[in-house]
Amino acid sequence: MNFSLSLLSDPETVHLLLTGLSVTLRLFLGALVCGFAIALLLTAIHLIPSRIVRAMIGLYVEYHRNVPTVVQIMVWYFGMPEVLPKALKMWINQGNSEFSFALIALSLNVSAYYYEDIRSGIKAIAGTQLEAARAVGLSSVQALRFVVLPQAVRIAVPPIINRSLILFKDTSLAMVIGVTELTYQVKRIENITFQTFQIFMISTALYLTISLLIALLGAHIARRYPANFKR
Structure with a gap:
């Protein structure tokens, strides 16, 4: 069996791989930005003193x-659609x-993790900081925006990055509904060339490289x- 990377000398194969990689990256970046925005919105909504609102957010998460x-x-x-x-x-x-x-589903999914x-991160910040912000005249939303959130997001960077890595890998799940992302194109190439080992090793290298980046x-x-921050 030939284990060379001769597949990369085929322009059509390279085109399919680059097309799939482009779709994967657009799906990942779109879901990351939308998911983070939704998470920030949920954080703000959670400030509403309503058990119903907080229960709904809890069910969403x-x-x-x-x-x-x-x-x-x-x-x-x-x-x-039905x-x-x-x-x-x-x-x-x-x-x-x-x-x-696929973008909607991944955005909503990752937003629940980003929100948590x-x-x-907010829980790790001393409550006196919020009280001090309110004491100098900031509203609850302003205190959250200018005092609490900047610190909370910094504290949450490690788990957010970890979840973002999982999000990148989860983009491959979009192939089940026909999204032509990287894994979809890899399977397509495998069906055409029958060079299973070679094409999956190439896709593994691509996923690994981007994950490390x-x-x-x-x-x-x-x-x-x-x-x-000071507690």
């Missing part, structure tokens, strides 16, 4: 943390609905913005 990610993706792709008006459903299907629904990481970036951010 428990669902996304305890239901398999691949199931959540399929629920959005196969289930959600409850939409027919006109809206047809409009969605005109575009790249597979990518859109940020909330843990994310980890290195996270380590740099942690050093650049250390969680220096």
Whole structure:
């Protein structure tokens, strides 16, 4: 059996790999940004002194943390369109609905983890800091935005980076609904060339390289913005 990397000399194979890698990175970055924004919104909403609101957030978090990610993706792709008006459903299907629904599912999923990481960071900050911020005239939202959140996010950097690594790997689950990301294209190449070992070794190297780059970036951010706070 030939274990060479001769596949990379084929322009069509390289094109498929680059196309899949591009989709994977767009899906990852889109879900990361949207998920973090949703997590910050949930953190702000959690300040509302309402048991109902906090219970709803709790249910949201428990669902996304305890239901398999691949199931959540399929629920959005196969289930959600069925409850939409027919006109809206047809409009969605005109575009790249597979990518859109995968992006929504991954964003919501990772937001639940980011929210818990940020909330843990907030709990690590002394309550007197919030009281001091309110004492100088800041509102609850302003105190959260300017005093608490900057420190909480710094404290939460390690678990956020770890969850981001998992998010990057979870993008491969989007292939179950036909998103042409890296794993989808790798399987397509394998079906054409029958060079299973070679193509999966190439994909392994790509995933490993990008994961290490994310980890290195996270380590740099942690050093650049250390969680220096006084309890």
